[in-house]
Amino acid sequence: MKIGVLCHTSAGGSGVVATELGVMLARRGHEMHFVGSSQPFRLSGLGCMNGPYFHQVSGFAYALFEQPFPELATTNTLTEVILEHDLDLVHAHYAIPHASSAIHARNITGRTRVVTTLHGTDVTLVGAEPAFRHTTRHAIEHSDHVTAVSQFLADETREVFGVDRPIDVIHNFVDAERFVRITDPAVRARFAHPEEALLVHISNFRPVKRVQDVVQTFARVASEIPARLLMIGDGPERARAFDLAQQLGVIGRTHFLGSFPDVQTVLGICDLFLLPSSNESFGLAALEAMACEVPVVAARAGGVPEVIEDGVTGFLTPVGDVDMMADAALRILRDRELYMQLGTNARRAAIERFHPDLIVPQYVDVYNRA
């Protein structure tokens, strides 16, 4: 099949899923064409001889315009790609603006079909805002096919937008060959002493991620056992998290590593992943940790219980309860047998429930139906 892909290109789960899926489909012989203002964050280094191909959106600045029109420019470039490459369909990741642009390009060309995947904040946060609710609802209603990354998100979409259309639930997946435990002590020694527990958090540091809960939880853990924290990612809450780590006296043991695409080079040395989000449609970063045999302590929010089984692959705690989160973390880190068991279970779940060989064919099936 010839497939166009629209996604957010900066660091973020939906762009990561779009990229990983595009790469998997290219390896399976599909012709993948990404269209965007810049190359997706994780795409460099992952492609192969057969793509995915990347088409840069061409913009046009004109003094009369108060703001550029990125959606129209995307629609226009996508239209060119549909016509030049005779695309069978466009897969839009995130309802707005991508599904809207794809629908517009479909209407212009009178060809192609639009499959939209809802990822989370496009429904729970941004799309539900009065500023976007009509355009988001239109994008969901007028896509040829809609998928959601969790049952929670599919249900939430129907409730928030009152839409009554089929939404296929297709969970996210993880490449379990790339995301593995790293046993080389030299890699771990770059971040922690052998006796220290290594905790990690990865996100785009938006308010919904509650990164201050990560720091508070870590401070409680570090007051009981030798430990370090890796904070991977960047975003508006980073400075507040940094200040809090200073206030709580744990800045010397907290490493803000910034944002980088190949997180598997670090995840596999960690002992525990913290995910305290107030809402999370799925929690892809937690799944990537699980594949690396890293147990997760997460807030019981949104679709997270569809990924993490409480007491089996990690622990779930109420949103905002940092004491409980720290207790759960300490329970795991103090009990070697429990830690090993949870880590083993986590990787097994990642392989048995979220392997690309299980998930990618579900998308191909949706494409065929569309």
Ligand code: GMT
């Ligand atoms: O994590 C984010 O806030 C980024 C966001 C995105 O759209 O890029 O992530 C959402 O999509 C991911 C991939 O499907 C999910 O794993 C995340 O749970 C979801 N984030 C939220 O629901 C907050």
